[in-house]
């Protein structure tokens with residue numbers, strides 16, 4: 001699973017998946033927040049394309065609707081491509 005947004009919620013969810021042994025990819029606007037998760041085996045998604053390519057499910061855990069739109073709209077081409085390949 002991929003997490004975009006590693007605040008309190010996203011960090012806790014990503015950490016729980018990692019602890020359970022699931023492959024986990026992460027991204028956060030402020031890069032320092034994912035460092036401990038990377039140290040525990042998470043992979044960093046450097047771009048929207050990497051985030052979508054890494055996992056069938058992308059969880060967006062950010063502050064509000066506007067922040068979600070900012071993150072999801074640039075993903076639309078990648079999501080369409082991923083959907084048409086399944």
Ligand SMILES: NC(=O)c1ccc[n+]([C@@H]2O[C@H](COP(=O)([O-])OP(=O)(O)OC[C@H]3O[C@@H](n4cnc5c(N)ncnc54)[C@H](OP(=O)(O)O)[C@@H]3O)[C@@H](O)[C@H]2O)c1
Nearest residue numbers: 005006007008009010028029030033061062063064067070
């Ligand atoms: N915490 C909970 O127990 C809980 C429970 C249920 C629901 N929720 C909901 O889950 C959502 C996230 O909550 P949270 O507690 O994780 O919040 P938080 O700790 O304040 O973290 C906010 C996250 O949103 C990111 N963000 C904000 N604006 C952004 C933007 N324009 N572009 C990219 N990233 C942006 C922040 O990135 P930076 O680190 O770069 O600032 C940070 O990763 C909220 O809607 C909240 O209501 C939270």
